[in-house]
Amino acid sequence: MSRIRTLVFPCGAEAASEIAQALGRSVHVELYGASSRDDHGRHQFKRYAMVPNIADAEFDRCFAEQLELWGIELIFATHDTVLEYLAPRAAQWNVRLVNGDPRSTRITRRKSETYSLFEGEPWMPRWYRDLSAVERWPVLLKPDRGQGGQGVTLAHNRAEAKAALARLDEPVICEYLPGEELTVDCFTDWRRRLVHVGPRTRERVVGGITMRSHPHPCRDDIQHIAQCINDRLLLRGPWFFQLKADTVGTWKLLEVSCRLSTGSVLQRAAGVNLSLMAVQDHLLRDLQVLADPRLVLVERRIVSIAEFAYSFDTAYLDFDDTLICNGAANPQAMRFVYRLVEMGKRLVLVTRHAGDVFETLKAMRISESLFDEIVHLRNGEPKSSCIRKPAIFVDNHFPERLEVSRHCGIPVFDVDAIELLFP
Template sequence: MNKVRILVFPSGSEIGLEIAAALGHSVHVELHGASSRSDHGALAFSRHARVPNIAAPDFDASFSRLLAQWRIDLVFATHDSVQEYLAPRITGWNSRLVNGDPDASRTARRKSATYALFDDKAWMPRRYAAHGCIDTWPVAVKPDRDQGGKGFRLVHAPAELATALATTDEPVVCEYLPGEEATVDCFTDRHGRLLHVGPRSRERVAGGVAMCSRRMAADAELRDIAGDINQRLRLCGPWFFQVKRDLHGQWKLLELSCRLSSSSALQRAAGVNLPLMAVQDHMGRDLDVLDDPRVSRVERRLATTAVLEHDFDTACFDLDDTLLCDGIANPSAMRLAYRLRQLRKRLVLLTRHPRDPLPALAAAHIPATLFDQIVHLRQGEPKSAHVPASSIFIDNHFPERMEVAGNRGVPVFDVDALDLLFP
């Protein structure tokens, strides 16, 4: 099967990591990442490269060379400025940008351009050219080109407004929208059909990212806004818009974007994998949407990955209270064991289990064949005697870890560290 070669750039953003999760298990995809700085993308993508920032004079040459080297078919841009920059250039580099129409990308990048395009729609917020014509306070001042609420200022009086205008880059002055806020994840296929309209709440926000999102009904008002946007912009792939209710409860547009949103994992959890739909659409397949309404909410948090600077070929596991907890397989230990097996590491089981360990493994539904070697230690026999120098050692018991670390000098880990290793 010929796979679609995908490049995600920048790869270490929340959006890039969501695309990696959405596409990482697809049999149709060969996944690559690139970033302009050191970030988590290098851990999330097995094929990864550093490229200059889009503002650097050598970016075009470096990026086009990388596309050719990896023979990239499709690029996911994960930042609005990157989307706008790549859109008019990407076809000249023999690749394609997801939702990469230059006019749509340019319009979506600027609130002023977006508002001008849809000025005749009832769902547009009121804008003010100057503070002299403002008849209702407070008003909102925000940068024309920022996103996710960055640079937002709530202004209550003319003097405050003058300061906000002087200190905001390319300011846009709008009516203040005090009601609930929603993000609406959408998908348009290559035929221009709007296949998915998925509103969700932004109940807890950190750094512009919704850490708690709840699915909402796609009411007629939101569907009309999505339809109007889809009609006037040339869209193809995932995109989203953000709205808030005004004083009268009517939805008004905040901004829109021609890329995937950072919390679209809620749609994926319900069966609507927007990045994979973009890949399938690129392959020329007509799509249907299978959306499970019983998935209602996602909760997000910071995730931590530890980088181990130690070359090893073997992982040695303890059994009781490490692989097994109260006779049941420990999910964290099992995830790590299978991940290490995927990385072609040898697995060794070192146990002082009071009886034959094989029935205990079988009772916990752990196959003995998972291990290259099972060592049932004699009374007083040190585990370090069976730990190779090119290994890591995992055991819940501190004296055992101390003995192995002292005699073999290999990295040793307690069970609390397992979820940090080898994502």
Template sequence: MRRVNVLVFPCGSEIGLEIAQALGLSVHVRLHGASSREDHGRLAFARYAEVPYIAEAAFDLRFGELLAEWSIDLIFATHDSVMDYLAVHAARWGVHLVNGDPQATRIARSKSATYSLFEGEFWVPRCFADLDQIATWPVLIKPDQGQGGQGVVLVADRIQAEAALTHMEQPLICEYLPGEELTVDCFSDWRGRLLHIGPRSRERVLGGIAMRSQRRTVEEAIRHIADRINERLTLRGPWFFQVKRDAEGHWKLLEISCRLSSSSVAQRVAGVNLPLMAVQDFMGRDLKVLDDARITLVERRLTSVAVLDYAFDTAYLDFDDTLVCDGRANPQAMRFVYRLLEMGKRLVLVTRHKGDVRATLAGARIAAELFDEIIHLRFGEPKSSVIQGAAIFIDNHFPERLEVSRSCAIPVFDVDSLELLFQ
């Protein structure tokens, strides 16, 4: 079976990293990533390239060469401006841009164009052509082409409004919506059918990204908005819109985007893998949605990855309180072990365990066959005495790490460091 060659661009954003997780283990996909700046994408994508920014003259040529080099079939754009740009050019490169209808991306990129398209709908917020039209304060002033709440200013009077307008490009003056805000993740298939509507709360937001989301049932008002958007725009793949309640509790539209949302993991964990659905849709398959309503809350946090600038072929691992804690396998350490195996490293278990090491391994449900060698030291015998060649050493006990570091001059790590390495 030929895999679909998928490119994620830019790939180091939260959206790009979510797509990497959503598609990384798919048997249908060969995943590629590109970015225009040095970012986490280089670590997350085995096939990675850096390209110029879309505003640079060299972008089209280099990007086209990359698409040909990797035989790319499908592109996920993870930024609204990139989506808008690629939508105009994807056809001449002979690739499919997920949800890349040029008219839809152009309208979605502009809030004023969006509101104009749906003028007359009760869920479109009121906008003001100038400050003289405002009878009730406060109001919101926001960039016409902003996203994630960036650049939005709440102004209480005309003086504040005039100051905000002088510092903002393409400002849009809108009614203030004081109520709850939702993001609604959606999916439309190649037939134009709206297959999924997934509202979720934005309870804690960091840099425009919802870090805490509660999945919600689909209210009729939300469904109506989703249906109307799907009817008026040519959509194919994942897209989303954001709504907020006005002073009377009615939902009003904030914005639409033709890309995947940054916290769509809330849908994936419940069984709705939107990026994978886009790949399957590209393959012309009729899709069904299996959404588990029992998944209700998703919490996100920042994670860190470290790069080890050292070539090694063997990992020496302590046993007690490193691989096994209180008689049970340490999940973090075991994930690290399997990652090392995936990288083709040799694994050596080195321990002074007082009992039968193999029996204790079996009791913790760890296969002894994971290790190329098990070395059971005598009391007082230093662990450095059995370490050879280019290696790393993992042990929870600082004196052991210190002794190995001084004797062998190799990298040594405590168990708390394992989640940072080789992700």
């Protein structure tokens, strides 16, 4: 079975991280990443390229050349402006852009056009074309093409509103909605069927990104809004919309986006891999959703990745309190070991273990076949005596690391550092 050559752009966005995790091990996908700036995207995508910004006059030519070089079939755009820019160009490049209908991407990129399209619906917030039309204070002012809550200002009176308007580019004036906020992750298939509607809470938000979220019941009113949006826009693939409750608890629409949301990891945790569904939909397969209702919470955090400029062939690894801790295998260390195996590195276990190291490996359910060599030091000889460069050394004990560093001059790491290495 040939894999679908799939590009994520820009691949340093938070949504790109979700796509990388969702598709990185898929047997259906060969994953590529491109970015217009040097960021952590190059750590997440083995096949990676830098391209100009979409505002650059050379972007179209360079991007088309990269698509042809890689033989790309499918593109995930991870920013609304990029999605809108690529939408009218994808056909001429002979690729398919996930949820890339030009009209839909244009409308959803602008709150004014979104609000005009759905004007008159009971779930639409009141919005005003100028301050003279405002009938109730406070009001919310926000950029027409903003995202992530950037530039949003609450104005309690006309003076505050005028000051905010002077700071905003293409402002939209809306009624203030003080209630709970939801994001609703959706999926529309190639037959235009709305096959998934998954509301979730936005309980802790950092930089516009939901860091704590619970599934929320998909009641009839939310399902109705999703269906209305699906009926009036040409959608295909993952998309989302945001709701906020008004003073009496009625859900009102904030915005719609044609791309995968950064917080859709909650759906994947419950068994609904929206990124993979987009690939299956590209193959014109009929989709079924199997969401597990027992998923109750997703917490997110910032993840750090370390990079060092050193090429090595062999990793020397301590045993006690490194690969095993508190009478069991250390999961983080074992993940690191298997990552080294995947990279084709030679693995050497170097230990002063007091007992039979092979019996302990067996008791810890660690296969001795993981290691190319096992060195059991018994007479107090230094660990540096068995190390051959180029190599790295991992050991929880500082005196051991210091000795190896001084005598071998190779990178040495404590156990806490391995989570930063080779993600």
